[in-house]
Amino acid sequence: MRVRFKVRELFKHEDDDTQKDARQNASRNKSNDDDGGSFDVWTSSGACGFDFQVGETYLVYADEGSNLFFTSSCTRTNRLSDAGPDLSYFFLQE
Numbered sequence: 001m002r003v004r005f006k007v008r009e010l011f012k013h014e015d016d017d018t019q020k021d022a023r024q025n026a027s028r029n030k031s032n033d034d035d036g037g038s039f040d041v042w043t044s045s046g047a048c049g050f051d052f053q054v055g056e057t058y059l060v061y062a063d064e065g066s067n068l069f070f071t072s073s074c075t076r077t078n079r080l081s082d083a084g085p086d087l088s089y090f091f092l093q094e
Contacts (some may be wrong), residue, residue, distance in 0.1 A: 001045045003052050005060065007037045011090045041069045048072045059083040 020035045041062050043049045050073050052058065057080040062069035076086060 001043055001049060003041050003043060005039045005041065005058070007039045008057075039069070041071050044069050048074060050075075050077050057081075059086055 002081040025069055041060055043052070050071055056071070058077060059080055060077050062071045062077075063075075064070075076083075080087070
């Protein structure tokens with residue numbers, strides 16, 4: 001299942017180019033009626049898939065494979081309201 005997100009902020013691991021790639025992907029997927037880029041993430045529709053809800057905001061941990069990004073319920077992907085410790089870590093690292 002493909003989920004499209006409006007990108008608010010991108011974070012990356014120190015030794016990869018995910019942020020650069022994600023910005024390029026978001027730029028390619030930018031629509032004219034959107035003030036920011038969008039980002040496609042794939043998740044399984046089975047037991048390991050993440051159950052995204054329309055209108056919610058998420059912190060998404062995605063792995064790249066073949067120029068596609070994937071996430072699952074086995075990652076730290078979570079609603080933003082439940083991602084406090086992760087957000088603290090990311091913002092303290094800047």
